[in-house]
Amino acid sequence: MKVRAPKNRTIDLTDEDRDRFSPGLISLNGDRSTADILNKTICQDVFGALRHLPQTFVDLLIVDPPYNLTKDFNGKRFKQCDRATYADWLDRWIAQLIPLLKPSASAYFCADWATSTAMYPVLEKYFLIKNRITWEREKGRGAQANWKNASEDIWFCTVSEHYTFNVDAVKLKRQVMAPYRNSTGQPKDWDDSGSEHYRLTHPSNLWTDITVPFWSMSENTDHPTQKPEKLVAKLILASSKPNDVVFDPFLGSGTTSVVAKKLGRRYVGIEQDVDYCCLAEKRLALVNLDPSIQGYADGVFWERNTLAAQRHRPKKTIPTEA
Template sequence: MKSKAPRNRTLCLSDAEQKSLLKKIISLNQKNKLEEVINRTICQDIFDASLYLPENFVDLMIVDPPYNLQKNFNGKTFNRLDDDDYNAWVDAWISRIKSVLKEDASLYFCADWATSVAMYPVLKKHFKVRNRITWEREKGRGAKSNWKNSCEDIWFCTVSDDYYFNVEAVKLKRKVIAPYRTEEGKPKDWEDKGSERFRLTHPSNIWTDITIPFWSMPENTDHPTQKPEKLIAKLILASSKENDVVFDPFLGSGTTSVVAKKLNRQFLGIEVEPEYCCLAEKRLALADLDSSIQGYSDGVFWERNTLSEQAKKKNHPPQTPEDLALLEKQMTLL
């Protein structure tokens, strides 16, 4: 395991941990019943694994595929394709996994701006496209001859017109800058909590309250395209109920499965890279010690840079080096 700076909380794997966690990971070579795969991590190529999945069991699918960019995933390189070839690749795996979806299932597809353009025609062919969310990544490389690329898209789709959406579960808590009052002196469309003045607002398709994982956050890993737990939590809370099945066919380091577990959903993830599968399993174990989600507390999403009450919650203590040491010891004993 690499040595880290004292405040660097990026999750890493020791050799002993990886050896132990590999035992928890499965691959498929025959048709499986739901109870044989639920709440598991499948280490396999999506085209192979899709042949053996049960049918009509997924309530919500969250997909974060390789974008149409050249990117190195732990030694495996995804090479940029022309739009038609990328379009065909997306169509191929969607066609394979459509059968896992329930008739009232919802789907979210992540993309950067260029991938989004290529992906849309395929999504429109297979599903009902409801909306496109754009979220701000506060990081991004500057460019001398172009605009800095600091946002990504998420396409919201459904299988049919019968689908679940809970807007109350994803309202955003915003600070009130101009606290208007009624003639009687009562707050108008906001709440007065002494030093705290805020209102709950309906979520839009522009998200500026997301912080991407970085080295001082306990959810951070070395995966190059890891999505924030807060972002995935919004999708899960809006489009699934407790005990629903959340499926991610490009699991990466496990964010979708981890957030689903923290929010009392069932989950299934497929990831081709063994080390990322092990990171997912480690994070799932850590979720038993700490089920908090940064930026989400007491059923409310907090605006970026506002005080989060979750830091005060005694039942969700922050992940400590002692927690990690205990977990690592437990892994070596498995």
């Protein structure tokens, strides 16, 4: 285990964690029912697992696949390839996802700028593409001969025209810098109940309120491409209902399952690396102690750095079993 600085809140995986959580992982060597896989982490290659999953069990699909970049995932190396080869790889597993989705299901696919161009034609074959969300990721170094890559995309897709979208659940609470009042002196589209003034704004496809997990955040792990809980919470709240099934076939360190549990949804995740699977299970256990999501409180998403109560939460530990 790495030696951390005193204020580093990154979630570590110990040998004791591996012993505790690995027995709860499952792998599929035959067809399974929905009951067999609900609220489980499937430790298996995605191609080996997908063919054994039940049909039409998914209400919401969230996918964060390896981008077309050479990257090491805990010793498993994904190698950059030409655009056609990458698009063919996308097509092979996306085609296998379609039978798993309910007719009313929605799907979100994460991508960087280069991956997006290869992904769009594949998604267009299988889905109705509703929008492209672009979110600002403030981490990363500058480039000397190019623009700094500071954004990523999320493609919003549906199986049909009948789908869930809860607009009121994903409004953003922003601070009002120039509060206007109407002719009677009442606040115009903002709240003056406190010392600072805020208003709820409708969600757009440009997100600038996301903080990428880093060492001082209690959700942070050593996974190289971990998505923020706040980002995933927006997708889940917008496009599912309580008790719906949220599925992530590239689970990584478990963010989708963790946020689904925090928000009262059921979940299924596939991840081929045992350590990442155990890390996901550890994070799921921690939900029982702290179900909060940084940047989300009182039923609304807060603009970055505006909610002091979200900061400096004590680090939680998992109680030992009796």
